Amino acid sequence: MIYSGSSAAGEKWAQMGSAIAGLMFAYAMFQQYFPSFLLSFLEKQSRKLMGYIYPYITITFREFTGERLKRSELYSDIETYLSTHSSTRAKRLKAEVVKDSKSVMLSMDDQEEVTDDFQGVRLWWRSSHKTSKTQSISFFPAADEKRYYSLTFHRRHRDVVTASYLPHVMETGKEISIKNRQRKLYTNSSGDDRGYYRSSLWSHVVFEHPASFKTLAMEPKKKQDIINDLITFSKAKDYYDQIGKAWKRGYLLYGPPGTGKSTMIAAMANLLGYDVYDLELTAVKDNTQLRKLLIETSSKSIIVIEDIDCSLDLTGQRKKKKEEDSEGDEEGKEAIAKKMGKNDGKDGSKVTLSGLLNFIDGLWSACGSERIIVFTTNYLEKLDPALIRRGRMDKHIELSYCSFEAFKVLAKNYHQIDSHELFGDIEKALGETNMTPADVAESLMPKCSDDDADACLKTLVEAISRAKEEARMKAEEEEAAKEKQAEEEAKKKEKQAKAKSEKDEAAENDEEAE
Numbered sequence: 001m002i003y004s005g006s007s008a009a010g011e012k013w014a015q016m017g018s019a020i021a022g023l024m025f026a027y028a029m030f031q032q033y034f035p036s037f038l039l040s041f042l043e044k045q046s047r048k049l050m051g052y053i054y055p056y057i058t059i060t061f062r063e064f065t066g067e068r069l070k071r072s073e074l075y076s077d078i079e080t081y082l083s084t085h086s087s088t089r090a091k092r093l094k095a096e097v098v099k100d101s102k103s104v105m106l107s108m109d110d111q112e113e114v115t116d117d118f119q120g121v122r123l124w125w126r127s128s129h130k131t132s133k134t135q136s137i138s139f140f141p142a143a144d145e146k147r148y149y150s151l152t153f154h155r156r157h158r159d160v161v162t163a164s165y166l167p168h169v170m171e172t173g174k175e176i177s178i179k180n181r182q183r184k185l186y187t188n189s190s191g192d193d194r195g196y197y198r199s200s201l202w203s204h205v206v207f208e209h210p211a212s213f214k215t216l217a218m219e220p221k222k223k224q225d226i227i228n229d230l231i232t233f234s235k236a237k238d239y240y241d242q243i244g245k246a247w248k249r250g251y252l253l254y255g256p257p258g259t260g261k262s263t264m265i266a267a268m269a270n271l272l273g274y275d276v277y278d279l280e281l282t283a284v285k286d287n288t289q290l291r292k293l294l295i296e297t298s299s300k301s302i303i304v305i306e307d308i309d310c311s312l313d314l315t316g317q318r319k320k321k322k323e324e325d326s327e328g329d330e331e332g333k334e335a336i337a338k339k340m341g342k343n344d345g346k347d348g349s350k351v352t353l354s355g356l357l358n359f360i361d362g363l364w365s366a367c368g369s370e371r372i373i374v375f376t377t378n379y380l381e382k383l384d385p386a387l388i389r390r391g392r393m394d395k396h397i398e399l400s401y402c403s404f405e406a407f408k409v410l411a412k413n414y415h416q417i418d419s420h421e422l423f424g425d426i427e428k429a430l431g432e433t434n435m436t437p438a439d440v441a442e443s444l445m446p447k448c449s450d451d452d453a454d455a456c457l458k459t460l461v462e463a464i465s466r467a468k469e470e471a472r473m474k475a476e477e478e479e480a481a482k483e484k485q486a487e488e489e490a491k492k493k494e495k496q497a498k499a500k501s502e503k504d505e506a507a508e509n510d511e512e513a514e
């Protein structure tokens with residue numbers, strides 16, 4: 001029957017109102033005239049009865065708790081955990097792009113319910129939302145929506161749920177978020193740049209380097225050894241706890257420029273799913289700032305200091321550009337000038353060797369966990385032994401000139417070939433010449449659309465023989481320079497000897513004259 005007008009509805013509300021008022025009056029009388037022991041007995045019995053009729057417990061997890069605008073971490077973990085279950089079981093789903101996540105997250109829509117089974121226990125999750133009736137103006141509508149999850153289970157499973165199931169949900173949720181998150185490449189800017197709005201010493205971009213161990217050119221056995229070492233480290237939380245050491249590992253990558261040190265760091269980060277912190281030491285004000293930078297790094301990360309030999313005077317004082325320029329060979333000078341050029345005019349860093357040693361394994365280095373520290377250098381011999389001793393830099397990896405094995409990886413990467421008639425020549429030539437993987441890769445790169453594997457391999461053969469010729473000429477020049485220097489030294493010595501004998505003769509004559 002359809003009631004017309006509002007009078008019928010009004011009558012109904014009036015009747016309901018008087019019924020509620022009557023009930024409340026009866027309850028007040030009941031409370032006043034019944035003895036308290038009888039009241040509590042009745043309450044207990046009614047609770048027991050309710051327990052028999054409805055033996056389930058429901059826990060609610062709200063999206064925003066405590067501080068109004070702070071999203072509950074637990075809610076996010078549950079949402080991520082349920083995204084894997086609900087996407088296959090729930091009928092109505094909603095899609096969201098979550099901040100810092102690289103994929104769209106599907107979660108169950110409001111009022112949807114999914115079941116979960118854990119250690120033989122059945123649980124029900126429900127997603128709901130309540131819209132706030134407060135007419136306040138809010139810049140954060142989501143906070144007014146009051147979304148929440150409710151978890152229902154039989155009360156006899158209370159212990160399993162609180163002691164095992166909820167920690168399992170949190171842990172799995174976190175693991176999934178880490179796997180799905182967009183990884184970041186951080187860099188430290190100069191301390192002076194830290195404006196009022198900056199909350200961190202690090203700034204970042206999304207890390208999207210395509211390098212992998214598959215495409216990294218080096219001997220397969222050595223490569224596998226590094227992969228095993230990294231994977232073992234990433235799974236060794238309990239082991240590090242057991243031996244009482246902070247969960248971190250140091251890698252020293254050394255070798256000539258263009259042998260793949262930076263590429264290997266990117267491959268490491270991609271293998272383990274870690275963030276990368278590229279620490280520019282020359283931009284760090286002092287040891288205190290270095291410590292702050294360390295504290296601000298997250299776990300599951302690689303902290304990189306590239307060209308460590310150019311960043312610091314490893315006796316404790318920073319080298320001045322002038323001094324640097326006056327020592328080392330030409331290649332070294334170039335690298336240092338390049339590096340120091342970045343810091344022109346604001347070269348006021350007071351980071352010392354001891355500050356850096358503390359950064360690596362001092363007390364502060366233990367805050368946070370699952371971190372890899374990588375140093376790279378072109379000049380291993382320039383580094384202070386204290387800096388690279390085992391325990392600080394646990395694994396020393398030499399990246400060297402391109403071997404035939406490494407070349408084969410590049411040939412596969414660039415042209416999808418495992419063999420070719422020119423491979424024999426290339427193997428022989430690479431055995432006689434020092435050519436970096438960067439130079440080999442450059443030759444293998446097609447320069448125009450007509451360049452196929454044949455053309456590129458021929459270019460490589462020519463490049464290797466050119467490099468061989470250049471090396472021969474350089475060696476000859478060096479030999480000639482050495483000979484010339486030896487000749488000059490012999491002449492100088494002869495001259496000195498002649499001058500001495502003339503002096504002695506003159507002295508003798510003087511004596512005789514006297």
Ligand SMILES: Nc1ncnc2c1ncn2[C@@H]1O[C@H](COP(=O)(O)OP(=O)(O)OP(=O)(O)O)[C@@H](O)[C@H]1O
Nearest residue numbers: 215216217256257258259260261262263437438441
């Ligand atoms: N081992 C390698 N495997 C695959 N590619 C490589 C390798 N080494 C170098 N390359 C190629 O050469 C380029 C330069 O290499 P990379 O920057 O990694 O060398 P590096 O040793 O870090 O040099 P530098 O000491 O000058 O920083 C890379 O972009 C990559 O294409």
